[in-house]
Amino acid sequence: MALITRRPHYNVTFTVLVVAVGAYSLLQSMIAPVLPTIQSHLHSSESATTWLMTGYLLAASVATPILGRIGDLVGKEKMLVVTLIGLTAGSALAGVSHSIGLMIVARIVQGTGGAMLPLSFGIVRDEFPAAKVRGAVGVIAALTAVGGGLGLVLAGPIVSHMDYHWLFWFPMIATAAAAVGAFVFVPESPVRGTGGLSWLGGLLLSAWLITLLLAVSNGSSWGWGSTGVIGLFVATAVLIPLWILAELRSPHPLIDMKMMRIPAVWTANLVGLLFGVVMYTCMTFLPQLLQTPHAAAGYGFSADVTKSGLYLLPMTVTMFAGGVLAGRLSGRFGSKPVLFVGSALSVPPFVLLAIAHDRSWQIEVAVALIGLGVGLAFSSMSALVVEAVSPDQTGVASGMNANIRTIGGAIGAGVGASLLASGVSPAHPLPADAGYTHVFWLLSGSAVLAAMAAMIVPNAARIASARGQLQPAVPEQLPTDWEREVEREIAD
Template sequence: MSTTERRTPHQVTFAVLTTGVIAFALLQSLVTPVLPTLEVALGTDQSDVTWVLTAYLLSASISTPILGRLGDMTGKKRMFVLALSALALGCLLAALATNLTVMIVARVVQGIGGGVLPLAFGIIRDEFPREKVAGAVGAISALIAVGAGVGLVVAGPIVNALGYHWLFWLPLVVLVAAALAAQFLVPESPVRTSGAINWPAAFLLSAWLVALLLAVSQAPSWGWTSVSVVGLLVAAVVLAAVWILVESRSAQPLIDMRMMRVRAVWTTNLVALLFGVAMYAAFAFLPQFLQTPSAAGYGFGSSVTASGLLLLPQTIASFVLGLVSGRLAQRVGSKTVLVLGTLVAAAGYLGFALAHGSQGQVLVASTVMGAGFGLAFAAMSNLIVAAVEPAQTGVASGMNANIRTIGGSLGAAVMASVVTAHAGPSGLPSESGYTNGFLMLTGALVLAGLAALLIPGVARDPRTHIEPDVQLRHPEAALVAGGTLVGDDPE
């Protein structure tokens, strides 16, 4: 790495990273509130148009850990630019799409960009001053929730003013600028891990993820007890077991199973799974609730734009608390902040389940949810980054993001089944469906809080931490990583 490259101020690097992450987060949610518009424009039906979401989810789930691993091996900046380029290419295809097939292909290409988040974490860990790492990781993490929330807010105005094509033209401009800035301004990572991609393991990972996510995403329409869904779930379990066996015996695993067994890693991943169940289900069903005609006995008949504006305070709360989370973690520890975030979010979900008769009540509940999102996302990411070797940052944080996505898919599918279990006189879901659904999500967050209590009480510096068992096997690793371990959590 050249001296000039190393002199790039970390503030500049951070600005480039945040631009790319925000664009990725927006693409996760921009299409959700306008699926009915896409259904008409692409000449398809309600069942098939959901593949616009499912295809993106499947692609991102497969690509995220692979790009994280490639970043650790070949350079995080290089893979970050590649991920942004894939997002941009996918946006171009989607903007030009005139039928569902092309749109689905475009969303698959966009999903390849899912690696931006773990790659951004890795670059931060490698390049930032030690005392800035926790705050930067927290801010980037909060931007995922913020970007998803902003997508719900701006989708309606963009479609009304410019048409649905601009849901992709506008992010395309941002992504091209971010990719160019990353190429010329972000220094390449000095931390590399040796080896090669374990392609059989990558294939098995892809296979069980596709089987699982396809089953849970289609279960509400196919039926949870249908032969197709049960067969896919059984296949997912078998393939996952074979994948774990292959990874455990591999000299160069895609996902190091020893790393996944580290207590700080598996407990934080369990929290991520449960948190994903609750968060993505809320993103999908809160706008739907708000847009339900009041003649159904609930809802407010809001337009896409109006429902997005009602959720704007949630987005603001996520961002503000995400920024606060890193500083708070330095005082009380990331574990404590994570527990606090899950309980705050659970309070918001419970409030919505029990009181949603007015827009003011929904506003308060969703804002409390957003505050919990911001606190928990940032703390979760810091715990993962602190728990692994620097060379494993990309793949570990990528798997954590992946597990959260899997949780989101599970949560959205189960929520759909609960909400639509009983229809009211108008044919729309009954109010009790939403109440029961959000009570279920509240329970998921309470379980997440309990799981967070299992996380070890001592987290280390996210730039220098090497797990004790790694030090015993490779005593030189501590020197490579930077030396001493420092306490982050005073417990």
């Protein structure tokens, strides 16, 4: 699809990917702190406004693995351009929306941009020298976390000095530029998957993702024991085995179950689930704690949206530093040790917050450590998945890892909301301080479990031990250093 006839330098491709992923990451989080503002301007109910996040989450979960697989089949750069065009269109629609219904539709369209991450990982693996892949994957993975933190920082100033519609206009400009850059500069994929696409598998995957995420997203508001939530969980329990059976019987499965059973893949996905709980729950409730009026609640920092974002700025900085550092450390020590260190580093700050969260320095020290741990863990986790699968499966494998992190975040947010709601009553409309303590202990435990899961990730020499996973990165190209290493391991 690219207009050029000669493959550009990989740094040109990398620049396009950084702009694209950065803009998408901002859209993930920038709207969260200003939902009350949007609700007021659009004269909407709280339940309807919540769908601005829920609809986005559901669309991203469904589109990410499906579009990632299509990219593996027809060309990653083609699907990257399509995804960027859809993301730009969704942002433009949100920018002109003056009703809650139209904005929800716009957010659903934006959610399809979730496929950008697995497509970007696949393009990096196709285009970069083997020695540079880990570092590039680390930076792009870190951008997903950094963009989330930066969105929380930027949302306040944008809304205060402009209009909330600019939360969509700014990312739209970036995604439009990235779409043009991808069309012009990103070369055709040299590696393609074979076969077709299991539409039944895609339908069943979409169905159980929707029922599961609806259940965990609405558990705190509907009640975990309500008929609706229990019914959704039962439907999920029925649909998952049907999906697995359909994929096992399909000649061209959407998700190759053999791939999902690769030790490095399923262990990285387990860490991803737990780390999704840690990161997304933290980004959901920490701003809420900071914005709680101290005079009314007896705790909190009475911060506005802008000030609460500034409290979280150290997390954004250390996330990016951790992501960049992860590539270098993984190249020297392997991705597994870096994943473990990132997970372990995330435990002390949440313990600190669980014990005490009433001083500014406690928040600032905690968020700086959280950012470093998340940056190291997210980057090394993504690198592990990319290293573990064949080039033609990079998109779908990375997409499922991203999906599993999203599921973890939804579960964490649902449980956290229930912990906070337990102390709310008409006489005391704000959550009790003990509720936040329980949330931070929940995140401490999740980080401990993530570190334990990181310990069972296979060592580097075993990550790609199955011979069927080996395919040249470019047809008729000499084997890469990665492939030679795996060939030697198999021979031994």
